[in-house]
Amino acid sequence: MRVRRQRRHRKAVRFYTACFGFRQPFRVLCDGTFVHHLVVNKIAPPDKALSDILSASVKLFTTRCVLNELRRLGGSHAHSLNAxxxxxxxxxxxxxxxxxxxxxxxxxxxxxxxxxxxxxQDTDLRRKLLEIPGVPAIYGLRNALFLEQPSTTQRQFVKTSEEGRLHMTELERKMLKKRTTNILGAKMSEDSSDEQEDSGEQNLESSALTKPQAVNKILGVKDKVQFKRKKAKGPNPLSCLKKKAHENSKPSSEKEKKDGDGTVRSRGRKRKRSRKGKISSDVGAG
Known part of the structure; x- marks a missing residue:
């Protein structure tokens, strides 16, 4: 039961934090009835008890009117006045x-x-405050403290505010329309003056520009993407070169040299033959 109550309290605190800008440390305004309830039920220290239900640090406030009201109640509320x-x-x-x-x-x-x-602890005051947007109420029951859940009025206020922020108001619509008309008129007059000065060098594309295209150009809205068509390219000129003929290297003995009218065939080294055997045969015959 206690865990469920803490979960409801955290949910309500998130609602006020997100929708109405409540920030830590939370400020708690206490009246005389609440202070008296804390004293009678011995809920101390009060800042610790309130920080537990809000899951955050708190600062406690009261007013001079509350102090004077407790003072007028006499000795029965003397401890509450001191607190x-x-x-x-x-x-x-x-x-x-x-x-x-x-x-x-x-x-x-x-x-x-x-x-x-x-x-x-004033029920009428709590009911009245819950009809005001952004006013969370706290009350005590015996020795436990509770945070009121957001009322239907507060939730409806938040929903209406969110819908209002999502849509453009009539005043904003008129201002936007007027501004767009002024910018478009200034752009058209500037284009017309440029066309009169440079009538000989008019661009066909700018002369055919329609009103929606001009508005898109002024507001920075891009038109449809225009893709460039790829053109056919010629062959690579390096691939068209003729291949060089590689000459086969021949032995030096088979090369022919041209000299004048005839050709001289280069020959290799001559073999020297021994003449000793020939000489001896001639001597024997003689």
Whole structure:
């Protein structure tokens, strides 16, 4: 049960944080009835108890009107008055002459600019505050503290605000239309003056520019992508060169040299023959 209650409290805190800009440390405005409840049920320290249900650090406030109301109640609320004096004082211009509920309602106003969590045991005051957007209410039950869930009015306010931010208002629509017309007219007049000066060098593409295309050009909107058609290319000139004929190297003995009219065939080294045998044969015959 306690875990489920803490989960509901965290969910409500996220709602006020995301939708109304509540930030830590949370500011809690306490009236006399809530301070008296803390004292009677011995819930101490109060800042620790409130930080537990909000899962964040807190600062506790009260008003001079609340202190004067506790003072008028006499000795039965003397301990509650001493406990309230330890809290920080929220500024109000009533000088302690107004009732506590009226003072708190005036501080909260129509949209709770100070982002207060209001802690009170007054059921009528809680019901009244929950009808105001962005006002979370805290109350006590015996020795436990509870955070009121966001009311239907507060949730509807958030939903309406979100829808309003998503759509363009009529004033914004008129301003955008007027601005677009002015820019388009200035661009058209500038183009016409350029055409008169450079009538001999008109570009066919700019002269055929339509009004929607001009608007897109002014607003920086690109037209459809135009793909370039690839042209046929010729063969690689390096691949068309004739191959060089490689001459076969022949032995030096088979080369022919041209000299004048005839050809002289180069020959190799001559073999020397021995003449000894021939000489001996001639001598024997003689």
């Amino acid at each position: 309230a004096k330890d809290l920080m004082i929220a500024r109000c211009d009533h000088e302690g002459k107004m009732k506590a509920d009226g003072c708190i309602s005036e501080i909260i106003g129509e949209n709770n600019p100070e982002h207060f969590f209001v802690a009170t």
